[in-house]
Amino acid sequence: MARLINIDSILGQIPAGEKERLRSVSVDGARYWIKRYDCEDRPGYKLLHKVISVLPIPAWSKQSEPVDAAGAVARELRKIDAFRAIGFKTAKTVYSDEVMVIAKDAGVGLDHEMKALREAGNKVAHDEILCEAAYVLGLVHAAGLVHGRPHIRDMFRRGRKIGFLDFEEEPETVMPIAFAQARDCWLFFLFAADLALLPGTGQKAWQRYTENAPADLLLALREIFAFWHRVIWPLKLLRLTGFSSDLRRIVKADEILENAFRKN
Structure with missing residues (x-):
């Protein structure tokens, strides 16, 4: 028989008046994560979004529509349900209201797993996790889903399966699904290219x-790649040493995709 979860005990561990974005608590031997959506007042972001949305920029570069706390909670729950309905692992939600979601600890974060392997000097196993994550993301896209920001820290392992966390963006609402998925792929390789320890991992x-990736997604990804390739090729030629971390990731991801598309 499943144990009843004492929500009052979980909520009781939140200090009065506190609005910490993310907090973990332990109740009856289980760990839970409390995620609040009323901590970030971003009027500047909302104004910037309105300005950008009317500019002649590529559709795939647009951000999800800004929403209030209740809208963010609804979006997170909606995407969790969509992933679970297909069979993908997500954190189990035990409570939600207009400003927060409480979920049971999902498992070992891939970023923590990779950190342990780096510290142990196991580069092969470390980079294999990136390949596993890429494979599962391909399955997600083949199922018609979009994560929104598939960083390694937003993935976890439960048993042998990789699952997903933190569905804070919904690009499929502001662009065609193929471009939203291609954006997912692009972002994943931005992160993965920078994390890889061995040559050839990308x-x-x-x-x-x-x-598993859909063919129309790969066509959309070519468009994203072509845009960034034109933007950064002078910097790649110069091989500047003062790259910011973001620019370094873009250059590395560009090299992976350039090599991949050249072969096809």
Whole structure:
């Protein structure tokens, strides 16, 4: 018989008046995460979004519509339900209201797993996790879903399966699904290219991803790649040493996709 979860005990561990974005608590031997959506007042972001939305920029570069706390909670729950309905692992939600979601601890975060392997000097196993994550993301896209920001820290392992967390963006509402998925892929390889420890890992991850990725997604991804390739090729030629971390990621991801598209 499943144990009843004492929500009052979980809520009782939130200090009065506190609005911490993310907090973990332990109740009856189980760990829970409390995620609040009323902590970030971003009027500047909302204004910027309105300005950008009317500019002649590529559709895939647009951000999800800004929403209030209740809208953010609804979006997170909606995407969790969509992923779970297909069979993908997500954190189990035990409570939600207009400003917060409480979920049971999902499992071992891939970022923590990779950190342990880095510290142990196991580069092969470390990079294999990136390839595993790429494969599962391909399955997500083949199922018609979009994560929104598939960073390694937003993935976890439960048993042998990789699951997903933190559905804070919904690009599929402001662009065609193929471009929203291609944006997912682009962002994933931005992160993965920078995390890989061994040469060739990016290409291996790409091969695993494309085992399942939809054809229309790959066409959309070519458009995103072509845009960034034109933007950054002078910097790649110069091989500037003062790259910011974001620019370094873009350059590395560009090299992975350039090599991949050249072969196809």
